[in-house]
Amino acid sequence: MFQDMHPTPDISHITREDYKDVYEPSEDSFLLMDALEKDADVIKKLKPLVCLEVGSGSGIVSCFLATLLPDPCIFWMTDINAKACQVSTRTMKQNNIFTTDSITTDITSGITERLKGSVDILLCNPPYVLTSTEEVGSKGIAASWAGGNKGREVVDQLLPTINKLLSPQGLFYLVCLKVNKPGTDYFLMFTNKH
Secondary structure (H helix, E strand, O other): OOOOOOOOOOOOOOOHHHHOOOOOOOHHHHHHHHHHHHOHHHHHHHOOOEEEEEOOOOOHHHHHHHHHOOOOOEEEEEEOOHHHHHHHHHHHHHOOOOOEEEEEOOOOOOOHHHHOOOEEEEEEOOOOEEOOHHHOOOOOHHHHOEEEHHHOHHHHHHHHHHHHHEEEEEEEEEOOOHHHOOOOOOHHHHOOOO
């Protein structure tokens, strides 16, 4: 039996002009949404109160998660790209999600202490393409794909904050490539927090 697929959020408000500065949802975005949909029953039982997406881009992934949940939840979205934060907020509003805040910041700078131990679901589709270190941390569209050495520079900055952010039953979803060596260092340490 096929189960009905959850609808993809409406992103018709995002223009070609927006996509010059903001990551357009692609295979990796849809892969992350598929993982959330697959885990929908687990996520619903968790009854999350606080969700955080690091590197929200268009906001489609947080919006998808919001529409999966039967109860309201607060959604925090961060992105180093101010235009991405604006588009993320518009995406949530376009889909009638109003319990959200989008913050222009580097990973979780400035909010880690405020959210300490309270994030029930943490999402990250980081820049993971292998690039030079100099390309990492730009404020424009390159911020969405430039992962630096091994494609892990942004991820390696995020991983030490995971235990600080997640609630005791918190879940962490991360997109990465095999070339990013996900079985090494912090990756295994944080993926099974619950």
